Amino acid sequence: MDQPFLYSRYSDLQRADNLFVLEEYLRLLRWDSSPGVGRGGPYAVLDIGVGDGRFAVEVLVPRLPGKCERFVGVDSSEVMVKFANQHYKSRHMEFVQLDIASDTVDPSLERSFDHVFSFYTLHWVRRQRQAFQNIYKLLKPGGDALLAFLATNPIYDIHQIMASNEKWKHYMKTDYIAPYHKKKHPEKQLERILKQVGFTKYMCRLENRSHQFHGVDVLRKSIKAVNPIVSNLSEPEAKEYMDDFMKEIVELPTVKIEKINNNPETITINYKLFIVYALRPDEE
Ligand SMILES: C[S@@+](CC[C@H](N)C(=O)[O-])C[C@H]1O[C@@H](n2cnc3c(N)ncnc32)[C@H](O)[C@@H]1O
Structure with missing residues (x-):
């Protein structure tokens, strides 16, 4: 994804969800003066x-x-x-x-962070276990993480349809479907990964969310802003x-x-958001 100007303008859905996550879950992090590096x-x-x-x-940052x-x-x-x-x-x-799913992370960043956040990103990552292992490594002992990403979204159904379309399938070399899309009990899969990589205290919650786009054009631009394929296409191809x-x-x-009277259409999309809290244990 590399369309910062478009994303800056058409990311109301992500912004609304991220605000919700901060309002509801920021308090879970260890901001107190309990023992551990950096506390208080x-x-x-x-x-x-x-x-x-x-x-x-x-x-x-202003809410920290x-x-x-x-x-x-x-x-x-x-x-x-x-x-x-x-x-x-x-x-x-x-x-x-x-790349959070890379085999190694820069050693100078390891054990460097008291708090790790990630918003609207981890659904892009196929190597989930590697990503969570890296998050664990990047945290200081006693540090914690708050992560929000898509579990299920109807947009992925369209990706699947487009991937089977003769016209577009050769552009879809990578699988862009979120790893937990329509999976049964995705919380259990994720909890298993968190436990395997060493987190001792964790929470995986699925939130039902809904967003209204005011006008088909707004929906189109919001989709385009995060679409991984359009930026590899010529302008006429991208339009098609x-x-x-x-x-x-x-x-x-x-x-x-x-559609009510002459107002732009209201398009409502319902989806599920994963909220994950995880604590790297303090060292003895
Ligand atoms: C939808 S944007 C979210 C931006 C911001 N966090 C927000 O909520 O507005 C997702 C970002 O994740 C990045 N991304 C995707 N896969 C990634 C990976 N494996 N490691 C690090 N960043 C990644 C993309 O380049 C993109 O900038």
């Missing part, structure tokens, strides 16, 4: 899949209690990291390229791809479209 004093934060950086700077003395935003996309550094780098904030995508989406029984 200045602390370091990592945000995985920081994207364009706007949400981190405008929403996340106490003194966040170091904020590192990482993203696998070079374009996103460049954009975030150009717009938001400061004395306490930096943005670095990192999005036209086909939109034709399919309005047909889905899980997507509700209402």
Whole structure:
């Protein structure tokens, strides 16, 4: 995903969900002065899949209690990291390229963070176990993580339809379907991974969420902003791809479209969001 300008403008759904997560779950993290590195004093934060950086700077950081003395935003996309550094780098904030599912993480970042966040990113990651192992490594002992990502979304049904379309299937080399989409008991799968990588205290919760897009054009741009295929297409191809995508989406029984008088259509999408809290145990 490398369309920071479009994402900056068309990410109301992600922003609303991320705000909800912060309002409901930020208090779960260890902000108190209990034993452990950094508790109660200045602390370091990592945000995985920081994207364009706007949400981190405008929403996340201002809501953190106490003194966040170091904020590192990482993203696998070079374009996103460049954009975030150009717009938001400061004395306490930096943005670095990192794929959270890579085999190794930069040793200088290991055991460096009191709190790890990730919003709207981990559903892109196929190597879930590797990603959670890296998150564990990046945390200081006694540090904790709050992660929010898609479990199920009707958009993935369209990805599946497009992947079987002769016109588009050769562009869909990677499987973009979220790893827990329509899985039975995804919480159990995730809890198993968290336990295997060493987290001792954890919570995996599925939240039913819903978002209304005001106008088909807003929905189209919001989808385009996070679509991994369109940026590899020529402009006319991208238009045709999005036209086909939109034709399919309005047909889905899980997507509700209402039009009242001359107002733009309201398109309601229902989906499930994973909220994960995990604590790396303190060292004896
Ligand atoms: C939808 S954006 C979310 C941005 C921001 N966290 C927010 O909530 O507005 C997802 C970001 O995750 C990044 N991403 C996808 N896979 C990743 C991976 N394996 N490691 C790190 N970042 C990844 C993408 O490049 C993209 O910038």
